[in-house]
Amino acid sequence: xxxxxxxxxxxxxPRSVAVIGASDNSEKLGFHVMKSLNKGAFSGKVIPLNPxxxxxxxxxxxxxxxxxxxxxxxxxxxxxxxxxxGVFTECVEKGVKGIVLITAGFKEIDDPAGAKLHKRIADxxxxxxxxxxxxxxxxxxxxxxxxxxxxxxxxxxxKKGNIALVSQSGGISHLLGFLAMRADxxxxxxxxxxxxxxxxxxxxxxxxxxxxxxxxxxxxxxGIDNPMRFIETVRNHRNKKPVIIYKTGSSEKSDQAAKSxxxxxxxxxxxxxxxxxxxxxxxxxxxxxxxxxxxxxxxxEIPEGPGVAVLSGQAGPGLAACDVCExxxxxxxxxxxxxxxxxxxFLPPLALRTNPVDMGPAWYNASAQSGIIRAVMNDxxxxxxxxxxxxxxxxxxxxxxxxxxxxxxKRSIPIISCILAPPGVWDDDIHRLEESGxxxxxxxxxxxxxxxxxxxxxxxxxxxxxx
Amino acid sequence: xxxxxxxxxxxxxPRSVAVIGASDNSEKLGFHVMKSLNKGAFSGKVIPLNPxxxxxxxxxxxxxxxxxxxxxxxxxxxxxxxxxxGVFTECVEKGVKGIVLITAGFKEIDDPAGAKLHKRIADxxxxxxxxxxxxxxxxxxxxxxxxxxxxxxxxxxxKKGNIALVSQSGGISHLLGFLAMRADxxxxxxxxxxxxxxxxxxxxxxxxxxxxxxxxxxxxxxGIDNPMRFIETVRNHRNKKPVIIYKTGSSEKSDQAAKSxxxxxxxxxxxxxxxxxxxxxxxxxxxxxxxxxxxxxxxxEIPEGPGVAVLSGQAGPGLAACDVCExxxxxxxxxxxxxxxxxxxFLPPLALRTNPVDMGPAWYNASAQSGIIRAVMNDxxxxxxxxxxxxxxxxxxxxxxxxxxxxxxKRSIPIISCILAPPGVWDDDIHRLEESGxxxxxxxxxxxxxxxxxxxxxxxxxxxxxx
Numbered sequence: 011x012x013x014x015x016x017x018x019x020x021x022x023x024p025r026s027v028a029v030i031g032a033s034d035n036s037e038k039l040g041f042h043v044m045k046s047l048n049k050g051a052f053s054g055k056v057i058p059l060n061p062x063x064x065x066x067x068x069x070x071x072x073x074x075x076x077x078x079x080x081x082x083x084x085x086x087x088x089x090x091x092x093x094x095x096g097v098f099t100e101c102v103e104k105g106v107k108g109i110v111l112i113t114a115g116f117k118e119i120d121d122p123a124g125a126k127l128h129k130r131i132a133d134x135x136x137x138x139x140x141x142x143x144x145x146x147x148x149x150x151x152x153x154x155x156x157x158x159x160x161x162x163x164x165x166x167x168x169k170k171g172n173i174a175l176v177s178q179s180g181g182i183s184h185l186l187g188f189l190a191m192r193a194d195x196x197x198x199x200x201x202x203x204x205x206x207x208x209x210x211x212x213x214x215x216x217x218x219x220x221x222x223x224x225x226x227x228x229x230x231x232x233g234i235d236n237p238m239r240f241i242e243t244v245r246n247h248r249n250k251k252p253v254i255i256y257k258t259g260s261s262e263k264s265d266q267a268a269k270s271x272x273x274x275x276x277x278x279x280x281x282x283x284x285x286x287x288x289x290x291x292x293x294x295x296x297x298x299x300x301x302x303x304x305x306x307x308x309x310x311e312i313p314e315g316p317g318v319a320v321l322s323g324q325a326g327p328g329l330a331a332c333d334v335c336e337x338x339x340x341x342x343x344x345x346x347x348x349x350x351x352x353x354x355x356f357l358p359p360l361a362l363r364t365n366p367v368d369m370g371p372a373w374y375n376a377s378a379q380s381g382i383i384r385a386v387m388n389d390x391x392x393x394x395x396x397x398x399x400x401x402x403x404x405x406x407x408x409x410x411x412x413x414x415x416x417x418x419x420k421r422s423i424p425i426i427s428c429i430l431a432p433p434g435v436w437d438d439d440i441h442r443l444e445e446s447g448x449x450x451x452x453x454x455x456x457x458x459x460x461x462x463x464x465x466x467x468x469x470x471x472x473x474x475x476x477x
Numbered sequence: 478x479x480x481x482x483x484x485x486x487x488x489x490x491p492r493s494v495a496v497i498g499a500s501d502n503s504e505k506l507g508f509h510v511m512k513s514l515n516k517g518a519f520s521g522k523v524i525p526l527n528p529x530x531x532x533x534x535x536x537x538x539x540x541x542x543x544x545x546x547x548x549x550x551x552x553x554x555x556x557x558x559x560x561x562x563g564v565f566t567e568c569v570e571k572g573v574k575g576i577v578l579i580t581a582g583f584k585e586i587d588d589p590a591g592a593k594l595h596k597r598i599a600d601x602x603x604x605x606x607x608x609x610x611x612x613x614x615x616x617x618x619x620x621x622x623x624x625x626x627x628x629x630x631x632x633x634x635x636k637k638g639n640i641a642l643v644s645q646s647g648g649i650s651h652l653l654g655f656l657a658m659r660a661d662x663x664x665x666x667x668x669x670x671x672x673x674x675x676x677x678x679x680x681x682x683x684x685x686x687x688x689x690x691x692x693x694x695x696x697x698x699x700g701i702d703n704p705m706r707f708i709e710t711v712r713n714h715r716n717k718k719p720v721i722i723y724k725t726g727s728s729e730k731s732d733q734a735a736k737s738x739x740x741x742x743x744x745x746x747x748x749x750x751x752x753x754x755x756x757x758x759x760x761x762x763x764x765x766x767x768x769x770x771x772x773x774x775x776x777x778e779i780p781e782g783p784g785v786a787v788l789s790g791q792a793g794p795g796l797a798a799c800d801v802c803e804x805x806x807x808x809x810x811x812x813x814x815x816x817x818x819x820x821x822x823f824l825p826p827l828a829l830r831t832n833p834v835d836m837g838p839a840w841y842n843a844s845a846q847s848g849i850i851r852a853v854m855n856d857x858x859x860x861x862x863x864x865x866x867x868x869x870x871x872x873x874x875x876x877x878x879x880x881x882x883x884x885x886x887k888r889s890i891p892i893i894s895c896i897l898a899p900p901g902v903w904d905d906d907i908h909r910l911e912e913s914g915x916x917x918x919x920x921x922x923x924x925x926x927x928x929x930x931x932x933x934x935x936x937x938x939x940x941x942x943x944x
Contacts, residue, residue, distance in 0.1 A: 403509040
């Protein structure tokens with residue numbers, strides 16, 4: 011398996027990409043792959059291959075790989091399954107560094123011929139040490155190389171960042187991608203593992219742990235053949251980067267379905283759960299919370315203790331956040347005496363001056379707000395801040411003022427926020443605050459609190475494992 | 478309390494509205510209330526009152542209520558707390574039918590003078606049977622009367638529908654409103670109860686149960702003085718309309734804070750929980766799930782049994798939905814023999830032809846898709862359908878074809894969906910399908926499954942209570 015890892019960098023960073031089965035016909039996946047390379051603005055060489063067309067997507071096309079004289083780093087394969095052994099043999103001869111095999115019809119089909127074909131193509135590429143993403147995948151995207159090697163051009167609408175998404179399901183990858191467009195989460199890579207000919211979760215983890223563009227690794231898993239190899243691989247990296255996971259198959263029907271869908275073992279959810287924790291992997295329970303948590307790890311510092319200050323523009327969202335915090339192991343601490351005194355000076359004798367703080371009465375007074383935040387930041391009991399602000403017509407200018415203060419004031423502890431307004435109203439301000447790393451923002455107070463709890467949970471798992 | 482109920486209809490459907498404390502100065506709440514009435518396109522008479530200005534918002538203004546000769550149905554009050562007793566006395570003399578008291582500084586402040594003032598103004602309006610929304614509220618909106626009697630003009634961006642939101646927190650009301658703009662949930666009324674001078678949850682429930690524009694009642698609660706009165710009121714209506722609730726205060730800190738914030742008892746969450754169930758009230762655990770559930774009740778039939786068919790365009794989202802379904806009391810049933818045969822004819826021998834069904838291979842074949850859906854609809858084991866479809870470049874036209882089929886085909890059981898694409902791509906199609914009542918759509922498969930589970934849970938609660 012070693013040579014496969016060596017070639018992984020070339021797989022994700024090719025200078026030339028051949029599309030084997032490229033097409034001008036929009037009913038063919040080969041069309042959409044060409045469109046993806048185009049939309050992703052890949053700056054390397056793109057070589058369409060198809061014996062039937064001299065030109066595809068305005069580029070000179072070649073019948074077979076050997077008809078193209080220069081080197082090919084990456085081959086994206088979309089021809090029918092029965093043609094794949096021949097194509098793979100040509101790829102080996104040509105010396106390609108990596109393959110994305112989009113074609114389906116291997117181990118995942120009911121017919122034993124599928125499993126046989128699977129083994130046959132593995133035997134062709136394995137000796138040559140060529141890593142293969144797939145079969146039965148939408149492909150992969152390396153955002154930092156502007157490489158969209160998938161049949162979904164729309165993935166190129168996502169922004170570059172440090173989250174790597176590795177998924178066993180195309181559907182969940184698309185789900186997470188489309189949610190991320192709305193949530194403004196930013197990716198380094200999206201990788202659809204498909205039926206993992208020779209690149210499984212373990213190989214990807216080894217690669218991504220040394221990938222400078224990746225800061226957090228999020229996984230979607232249904233079931234794998236060798237769970238222990240995966241667990242040990244992650245454990246060996248001792249949480250160099252956070253690994254977070256969403257695994258389906260907790261129910262009887264989905265467990266059965268996963269076995270049949272992925273052609274591999276799903277197995278008891280409880281066993282996975284324990285093993286994940288021992289490897290320092292954080293387990294999430296939905297696609298939404300997987301993405302929310304990835305976003306927090308991507309942009310936030312990690313709290314060093316469980317002490318949270320809830321600073322809210324309105325009482326209700328503060329209470330909602332407190333409920334989630336306490337249910338998930340965070341503590342709504344009491345402020346130090348000097349902090350409390352300072353808050354009392356800024357706020358009238360309305361209720362909720364203690365934690366959670368209802369900053370409502372100070373919303374017309376930027377210096378009072380910043381005074382409260384500053385005081386809380388300097389409180390030794392406070393490890394992290396939840397900042398919750400709902401738009402009102404009367405406080406429309408609030409966020410601008412608050413932004414100035416927060417951007418200038420160097421934050422020393424994590425701030426996770428729920429700042430929400432009607433669509434379009436505060437979007438640019440929130441976006442700027444997130445891009446400059448001042449806050450990580452969520453659409454509800456509960457999501458913000460859950461994200462904070464996940465960061466703290468991760469610290470606890472690390473400490474428990476002595477990482 | 479009887480006369481208060483009599484006047485409630487006039488409170489929400491006034492022909493003339495006086496804004497006591499109206500202003501042209503955007504730093505005053507009286508400005509934003511005027512703006513709301515304007516933005517909401519209220520067609521009745523608006524009378525600004527302010528002793529300092531002859532004209533406000535281009536309308537003739539009057540110094541005091543009695544200076545205005547015609548009748549006043551609704552008074553929205555935004556003057557300082559100390560002026561409220563005088564204003565209320567004038568309102569009684571004038572014969573107003575209802576009051577929205579936005580002003581804060583009554584029972585909720587630490588100072589006993591607040592509670593005293595609270596009692597004093599109650600004693601003025603109660604004998605006259607004038608219902609008061611507030612004090613310490615953003616106000617209320619009656620969408621079907623184009624009446625935005627709040628200080629947030631942006632609430633008028635929401636669409637008319639049959640969901641009534643009743644909330645003890647302005648912050649949570651704004652949160653839910655802004656989320657609803659994104660989720661396309663539609664409201665009959667939004668009511669900020671504030672500190673409930675004489676209109677508490679019980680009075681509102683009595684009113685809304687007979688309000689023809691309201692189909693589902695969603696509540697946000699922190700704590701109330703007389704929980705049993707509320708519970709009995711709801712129970713008396715025997716689930717004529719679904720009542721769903723989100724209550725904070727499950728944690729120690731939020732419970733304490735709620736007591737202090739609302740000036741009333743919050744109390745043990747577990748006690749509330751049991752009582753809610755006995756009254757037929759469905760308890761939700763976040764703002765998001767409260768809104769999601771309200772949306773389902775607003776537009777979907779209620780499943781008559783727990784049998785769900787999961788029809789998915791991609792396997793992963795189907796597995797995610799199954800996990801949620803089984804964890805929450807729904808059953809991923811086995812299809813009847815004839816249904817399974819029919820599905821097997823439409824799909825190739827790939828895995829996942831049993832429930833959950835991976836319809837992926839049929840996505841290029843509209844008649845196969847419709848055949849599968851039709852077969853599943855007619856299956857006696859199936860009480861409801863979850864339909865999960867992720868956009869891909871190659872299936873961009875799919876939704877249009879599917880829409881035609883679904884719209885023509887009269888559905889006999891609830892269909893809840895997660896149909897998701899990059900922002901802007903399928904929005905109009907999804908919107909049309911939702912508006913015509915064909916589906917209720919959510920951004921994740923888990924949310925769709927949770928909404929379905931909530932509908933079934935409600936059926937169970939009703940049956941248990943013999944409603």
